Amino acid sequence: MDFNGKVALITGGGNGIGRATALALASHGAKVIVVDRDAAGAEGTAGAIRQQGGDARSVAADVTRSAEVQAYVKAALDAYGRIDCFFNNAGIEGKVQPTADYDEAMFDAVISVNVKGVFLGLRHVLPVMLKQKSGTIVNTASVAGLVGTPGMPAYVASKHAVIGLTKTASGEVARQGIRINAVCPGPVDTRMIHSLEAQLDPNDPANASQRYQAALPTGRYTTPEEIANVVLFLLSDLSGNVTGAQWVVDGGRTATGGAATQAMQR
Numbered sequence: 570m571d572f573n574g575k576v577a578l579i580t581g582g583g584n585g586i587g588r589a590t591a592l593a594l595a596s597h598g599a600k601v602i603v604v605d606r607d608a609a610g611a612e613g614t615a616g617a618i619r620q621q622g623g624d625a626r627s628v629a630a631d632v633t634r635s636a637e638v639q640a641y642v643k644a645a646l647d648a649y650g651r652i653d654c655f656f657n658n659a660g661i662e663g664k665v666q667p668t669a670d671y672d673e674a675m676f677d678a679v680i681s682v683n684v685k686g687v688f689l690g691l692r693h694v695l696p697v698m699l700k701q702k703s704g705t706i707v708n709t710a711s712v713a714g715l716v717g718t719p720g721m722p723a724y725v726a727s728k729h730a731v732i733g734l735t736k737t738a739s740g741e742v743a744r745q746g747i748r749i750n751a752v753c754p755g756p757v758d759t760r761m762i763h764s765l766e767a768q769l770d771p772n773d774p775a776n777a778s779q780r781y782q783a784a785l786p787t788g789r790y791t792t793p794e795e796i797a798n799v800v801l802f803l804l805s806d807l808s809g810n811v812t813g814a815q816w817v818v819d820g821g822r823t824a825t826g827g828a829a830t831q832a833m834q835r
């Protein structure tokens with residue numbers, strides 16, 4: 570996978586999956602723009618890339634705000650003149666609550682980041698790629714975009730929507746040399762999964778973690794680096810005619826019909 574001379578833009582790059590992907594892209598030669606609403610996290614990622622001899626800049630932006638999305642696109646163009654790869658990845662988990670109790674403001678917040686944020690990224694990056702007549706995009710969905718997860722109505726709705734956006738936009742730009750795919754991680758060892766463990770079992774999150782991992786066919790969480798490997802493939806020329814697709818990376822979870830979901834129920 571060769572990203573030499575390519576410019577990669579990553580949202581949610583200050584932590585977790587986004588950070589691992591930024592580091593991996595840089596180690597394969599990409600110049601990287603790291604976007605996150607956590608300015609220190611974004612700069613931490615960019616600084617780590619520069620320390621390894623790579624080229625990276627950070628931009629603090631909230632993906633739900635159109636002006637800030639336009640600003641991160643402009644920052645990428647001002648710095649490097651083009652955008653070859655876009656990892657549209659920022660997301661939040663919301664609360665674990667059944668639909669009958671779900672907090673309305675939290676529902677709006679999850680939809681805003683996970684759906685509107687992904688839409689705004691596409692809305693403002695695609696015109697750049699259409700002008701270039703090239704580009705690859707990966708949107709971060711989830712296995713929660715493919716199957717239900719009791720207790721996570723907003724998150725599940727948002728990730729189904731990300732897959733819908735991916736399918737629709739991919740068909741619009743395929744003839745212009747642009748490919749758009751979704752990655753669907755199962756549980757990944759990042760802050761997000763530890764937040765869910767703490768919500769499921771506040772007195773003993775380690776127990777929730779142990780039960781959850783034991784219910785996965787592979788017996789463990791996916792690492793952020795394992796997600797990054799699939800994202801790099803989808804962003805690279807190796808996935809030449811792959812577009813509009815959903816790539817599951819979940820330790821076998823969805824294949825087993827939600828065994829893990831049942832294990833999460835108390």
Ligand SMILES: NC(=O)c1ccc[n+]([C@@H]2O[C@H](COP(=O)([O-])OP(=O)(O)OC[C@H]3O[C@@H](n4cnc5c(N)ncnc54)[C@H](O)[C@@H]3O)[C@@H](O)[C@H]2O)c1
Nearest residue numbers: 581583584585586606631632659660711754756757759761
């Ligand atoms: N960890 C998992 O188990 C898992 C599973 C499936 C999908 N995902 C998805 O992967 C993506 C990355 O999650 P992660 O696990 O790395 O979590 P994370 O919390 O470690 O990282 C998410 C990053 O997104 C940033 N972010 C959140 N809201 C933002 C906003 N409005 N504007 C800009 N940046 C914002 C955060 O500051 C953070 O740096 C998310 O879309 C998440 O839904 C995660």
